[in-house]
Amino acid sequence: MTLRGSLTHEQYCDQLLVETEKFREVVRHGDLSATVPTCPDWTLADLARHLGGAHRWVGTIVATRATKNVDDADIPEGSGPAGEDAAALDAWLAEGVERTVAALREAGPDTEVWTWSPVQRTGFWSRRMTHETVIHRADAALTAGSAFEVPPEVAADCLEEWLQLCELPVVAERFAQRWAELFGPGHTLHFHATDTPAELNAEWFLDLTGERLTHRRTHEKAAVALRAPLTDLLQVVYRRLPADSERVEVLGERALLERWLAVASF
DSSP: OOOOOSSOHHHHHHHHHHHHHHHHHHHHHSOTTSEETTEEEEEHHHHHHHHHHHHHHHHHHHHTTOSSOOOGGGSTTTTOOSSOOHHHHHHHHHHHHHHHHHHHHHHOTTOBOOOSSSOOBHHHHHHHHHHHHHHHHHHHHHHHTOOOOOOHHHHHHHHHHHHHHHHSHHHHHHTHHHHGGGOSTTOEEEEEESSSOGGGOOEEEEEOSSSSOEEESSOOOOSEEEEEOHHHHHHHHTTSSOTTOTTOEEEEOHHHHHHHHHHSOO
């Protein structure tokens, strides 16, 4: 299966830097001891270390052309600085993402490296890390009570990647027992962004009538429809915004949507 993105490798690299800078802005001015509402076991400092560690993990995989997963102990400075010094944490985040982007750019999109997906090339990581950072920036914004917006083409690709990942056999097999309740006759969902131009095609039809999820980018009647501005739609799908928010509209079988949101997560 091909995990195809709508941005180029260079565009993902550029956006990874942009998203990390926005994340760092929250870290620099936020309360590092504050609990992250969407990840309640973490403080903002924990979230920053998680994201910075993920950047350095991928940077190590790409720079070393790893053919298997890299152990945490083999990631240089992977756990971040001790304590809750915002300046030290910010500098560590900046250095890590810069190293990772440099490694990704040097390698290009088609260099063979280990990934946890069937696509064993560096282009998987430039896209995955961009969207990992987008979603954790949403977590940081919720923690700090700050605004969260994503460029439309990035938000649409982030949502598209999520559905592509959910369709992977390795994911479907891992979560088969948990996801079994989702499938059945008439089980279809439609996600519709209400604030994007037609050429972006920011609509998704999810078909759960078979044994596995399939999806397509189209306007099509479904058992339940979720309508919202694109950034809000993305947050609902990733469970960063509740489906009963006044910023979204649910039409049809809400229970099916609630089951999807509760079960279809990693």
